[in-house]
Amino acid sequence: MAKRRPLELPISVSKLSILVLGAVGSPKYKCAPPTGMTITNPKIFIVIAAYNESRTIRSVADKLLATYSDVVVVDDGSTDDTAARLTGSGARVLRHCLNRGQGAALQTGVRYALAQGADVVVTFDADGQHDQKNIEALIRPIIDGECDVTLGSRFLGRAHNIPASRKMMLKAGVLFTRIFSRVKVSDSHNGLRALSRRAAASIQVTMDRMAHASEILDQIRQGGWTFQEIPVDIYYSEYSLAKGQSSWNAIKIGLQILLKRAL
């Protein structure tokens, strides 16, 4: 009797399920695995991209400067007095002469921090929704050489006063990320993250505007960087909600990412 041959598909079922569900196993090392060595006397740089944040930037910078000496604020061509607010604060201030978007501003800050000899680079939001107390937990695994990237997660931690619509949008973002970036995270669009020096040097943000969060995750997967998710607190205020992305914008950003991929 002729042996029955298994049904041949152009793509294996397991691969298909990975594509559909976006589930990934443990990332394979394409780069060197985590060093496992503690960085002694690490230079921590906090990078903040700020566009018209004169209302919050000073208090955010001051809170950070109480603990960390190297705070880099990139004023992304603000039309208000964001940069002037920081005069005498002790923050390092760079200014984009033209508005180039948050992704571009973060990349500028990261490159500057690396040039100044940063061992760990932390990205932080200017609108006051992040808690500087979370940074310690965020940088610890990197200092200890356990992984190269840590990502803040408001869904492992707490999102205070999060409106239902924002929560839904963020969950949609997580699903989008699982499908298209194939990175399994619980919170894909959190601006609070930390990078080791070598990861920060390898990750190049080219999406100048808001799509950079997805782009960073893409590059973490492509580069094979090891990452951990760390619970963080996000404090929603009327101000931070107004500065954040509307649902319609989120859809536009998603389309932008897909368009860039197609090209």
Add this chain to the structure above:
Amino acid sequence: MTLFHLNAFQLIVVPLVTVLFVRSVFLLGNATRRRGAAIWAFIWLAAGITILRPGTTIWVAQRLGIGRGTDLVLYIFVITFLIAGFYFFNRLLKLEAALTEIVRQLAIREPIQQPSNPTTRKSDFVTTSQERT
């Protein structure tokens, strides 16, 4: 069809197209603009022929199995526009990336505020004259 059976449209457009064609033929002699000139010369020649003898597009269209001459022209335009659209979109992306890089270099080269000496105390931070105003 003789020269004296031209309709009003042909009488107006054909001299114009002829001038443009002659101009691009002259430009063929210019080494740096040869490629562009050759393309334009071909376009103006094709335009002149199809305006003078509208039957040509039908003849070409039928050879290609399209049928109507106007359809052929439409298809060519659609394809050209799509290619041009992608080309310009790509150019735009490259231009934007270059612009960002310039803005970034300027920002890093001239920080508005940073420690006067990276190893000194926090109180030694300086503000550049640019920001004092």
